[in-house]
Amino acid sequence: MAQSLQSFHTFSLASQCSQLIEITDLAQLQQLTFASPFCILGEGSNTVFLSTYQGTVIKMATRGVNTTERQDDYLLEVAAGENWHQLVRDSLAQGMPGLENLALIPGTAGAAPVQNIGAYGVELAKYIEYVEYLDIATKQIKRLNKQQCLFGYRDSIFKQQLKNKAVITTVALALPKQWQPELSYGPLQQLDTVTPQSVFEQVVTTRNSKLPDPYVLANAGSFFKNPIITNQQLHTLLQAHPQLPHYVYDEQHHKVAAGWLIEQAGLKGHRIAGIEVHQQQALVLVNHGNSNGDDLIAMITYIQQQIWQRYQIELHHEVRLMAVTDECHITLEDRA
Structure with missing residues (x-):
């Protein structure tokens, strides 16, 4: 019995799957056969189903947050199905700041470590104590500490070695009692009064002004990763584009703003069928309806x-694209 997926991913393309299973407790998860193909889903805010998915979608809906006060920090053990923004709000309200820069990122706690969510100078990895997951092969619950998760920029072991081998069940966060604000990004530098709440409110205000609400106008948030380029590439680019926003990544590389590149290329408002580069934030693609997966692929490609033609930089999409049986990646090499 085919199940519509349009309401299960925020980009809201008309799509279906063979079967949808909602997981509310771990015993239920351990009883699944995981016959392929299968896809693990949280709130669908970073996943787009391009067409009919000929497999089982497993939606993680487990709930619960267990808080332990320790000498120097608070340990929050969060079930995978918890809403991320609600967790940020609740921890702040309970006097446990630290996550405020990550406010209003859509999705679940269980999805957050997969791509090491980040915003306004903070990545989730900073606060991870451990991640627990179901090992699909053995049906055992296993635990990885922060180092074992192999976090990188929008990356982790769950996107690489453990892809399709693990289902995250619990995310444990350590929030230090000694609060240290992170104010390196734009609007946060202008704050008159710096408190966890003022940082939270500024992040929420800024995100709301830039990013359309996916439940009002269908979108999947920031669609492309900020490219990481060599210092030499940056030096060359800055000669032609001195306003290019850039941030140190490591000694040899800088990260540059994908949204700025897209905007400067004159692509805001560019439209293919009902897919449009958002008028306010060029990093976001929106879906006005009457569109399909081919339209989205055409937009990504364009x-x-x-x-590439303008800057010799290859953009990679951050959003997970699901094809008929598996995830797919749209790259320049595909068309070389």
Whole structure:
């Protein structure tokens, strides 16, 4: 019996799957056969189903937060199905700040470590104590500490070695009692009064002004990763584009703003069928309806080509694209 997926991913393309299973407790998860193909889903805010998915979608809906006060920090053990923004709000309200820069990122706690969510100078990895997951092969619950999760920029072991082998069940966060604000990004530098609440409110205000509400206008948030380029590439680019926003990544590399590249290429408002580069934030693609997966692929392809021609930078999409049986990646090499 086919199940519509349109309401289960925030980009809201018309799509279906063979079966949808909602998981509310771990015993239920351990009883699944995981016959392939299968797809693990949280709130669907970073996943787009391009067409009919010929497999089982497993939606994680487990709830619960267990808080332990320790000498120097608070340990929050969070079930995978908990809403991320609600967790940020609740921990702040209970006097446990630290996550405020990550406010209003859509999705679940269980999805957060997969791509090491980050915003306004903070990545989730900073606060991870451990992640527990179901080992699909053995049906055992296993635990990885922060180092074992192999976190990188929008990356982790769950996107690489453990892809399709693990289902995250619990995310444990350590929030230090000694609060240290992170104010390195734009609007946060202008705060008159710096408190966890003022940082939280500024992040929420800024995100709301830039990013359309996916439940009002269908979108999947920031669609492309900020490219990481060599210092030499940056030096060359800055000669032609001195306003290019850039941030140190490591000694040899800088991160540059994908949204700025797309905007400067004149792509805001560019439209293919009902898919549009958002008028306020060029990093976001929106879906006005009457569109399909091919329209979205055409839009991704067009943007990648324009950015390559203009800057010799290859853009990679951050959003997970699900095809008929598996995830797919749209790259310039596909068309070389």
